[in-house]
Amino acid sequence: MNWETVIGLETHVELATKSKIFCACTTAFGGAPNTHCCPVCTGMPGALPVLNGKVVEYAVRAALALGCTVTRHSRFDRKNYFYPDLPKAYQISQLYLPIGRDGAVEAGGRTVGIHELHMEEDAGKLIHDPWTEQTKIDYNRCGVPLIEIVTKPDFRTAEEVVAYLEWLRETLQYLGVSDCKMQEGSLRCDVNLSVRPAGSDTLGTRTELKNLSSFKAIRRAIGYEARRQIERLEAGGRVVQETRRWDENKDASYPMRSKEDAQDYRYFPEPDLPPLELSEAYIQALRASQPELAAAKRARYQAVWGLGSYDAEMLTSQKALARFFRGDGGPGGGAQAGGQLAHGAGAGPALRPRPGGQGHGPDAPHPGPADPTGEGGAAQPQHRRQGVRGGLRDQRRRGRVCGRPRSGPGVRRRPGGPGGGAGALRQ
Ligand SMILES: [Zn+2]
Numbered sequence: 001m002n003w004e005t006v007i008g009l010e011t012h013v014e015l016a017t018k019s020k021i022f023c024a025c026t027t028a029f030g031g032a033p034n035t036h037c038c039p040v041c042t043g044m045p046g047a048l049p050v051l052n053g054k055v056v057e058y059a060v061r062a063a064l065a066l067g068c069t070v071t072r073h074s075r076f077d078r079k080n081y082f083y084p085d086l087p088k089a090y091q092i093s094q095l096y097l098p099i100g101r102d103g104a105v106e107a108g109g110r111t112v113g114i115h116e117l118h119m120e121e122d123a124g125k126l127i128h129d130p131w132t133e134q135t136k137i138d139y140n141r142c143g144v145p146l147i148e149i150v151t152k153p154d155f156r157t158a159e160e161v162v163a164y165l166e167w168l169r170e171t172l173q174y175l176g177v178s179d180c181k182m183q184e185g186s187l188r189c190d191v192n193l194s195v196r197p198a199g200s201d202t203l204g205t206r207t208e209l210k211n212l213s214s215f216k217a218i219r220r221a222i223g224y225e226a227r228r229q230i231e232r233l234e235a236g237g238r239v240v241q242e243t244r245r246w247d248e249n250k251d252a253s254y255p256m257r258s259k260e261d262a263q264d265y266r267y268f269p270e271p272d273l274p275p276l277e278l279s280e281a282y283i284q285a286l287r288a289s290q291p292e293l294a295a296a297k298r299a300r301y302q303a304v305w306g307l308g309s310y311d312a313e314m315l316t317s318q319k320a321l322a323r324f325f326r327g328d329g330g331p332g333g334g335a336q337a338g339g340q341l342a343h344g345a346g347a348g349p350a351l352r353p354r355p356g357g358q359g360h361g362p363d364a365p366h367p368g369p370a371d372p373t374g375e376g377g378a379a380q381p382q383h384r385r386q387g388v389r390g391g392l393r394d395q396r397r398r399g400r401v402c403g404r405p406r407s408g409p410g411v412r413r414r415p416g417g418p419g420g421g422a423g424a425l426r427q
Pocket of ligand 1: 020023024025036037038039040041042143
């Protein structure tokens, strides 16, 4: 029998805000264990969360780039479960009203449906020490902001999955909302996989492979799990719905637990946070100030500068690299007439805008794509709805929010400089 593999993805992405989602602790990776914590992110009784406005901005920017409808009236929900890396015994997430819904992206030559995008907080880390047979807990990661992006079951092969993830990583890096460093856990994936007879419209029973954090692991885990399910069905058995752990060293997956449903988590609306209301003007301001993304940049390099597809691909493969291209306002570039690689200034082949080329040359830079990293200057969305503002104002009055001056989205501050350090960028 011919089998078809059906795959959907849940991708967790850590946002590149300076402070955590509900407190002013730093999000810096690493650090001595349990030094990036406070009563809020370690769940001390009576500590109350305050939403970081930058997290909302980054989540909306990501939702817009994924073609989602932004939910103007959303809220947070409590997902209750016990695990040692979650000191509150609940995670603040969004179940009923996620901030983004019903998107679609073109990646790897196919359309991938985006079911939803929601905001939530990360948990801490357990470090198992087999030598001492002890498990140690580092809460530094508790409360680091995440977005979770859930696709529809639109993938059929591991290659399609990897093509989508490469597109996602590139897009989120260009947006400046995440560094997407898989080796540091900033981008990690859960793979939902089932198999069915080719041509069938019915979905088979799926399993979930948790926390895959490299393209290699994703490819191998998908191949292994599809084979395992097919062998089981062909032997007359059935697939059990469960969550499985991928062991990279053994090249095999193992059952972790039977799959929970939403009701197992006893979700309810988070009582410590007001509903989140976004004005249309706020969403439009973010839409208007989205930076130019990689695909658009590639097309512009080819149309305006006459670059071949390979060169355009190479120059835009990383955001930092594209900045070295003079035609993109990189060092020594900006308003100059000739585009060329900055490192080749005076030696490299000077490029001239293609006559009649469409798009924007360096004399007419890309129209106002504010760069959320602050590198190109960004428009600051001014409007916040009463729901958030009122909540923040109330809490500021009670002394739980630092009144830090606003800055452009994601503007990097000098460590220790004004407004630097571990302080929050609360708005
Ligand atoms: Zn904290």
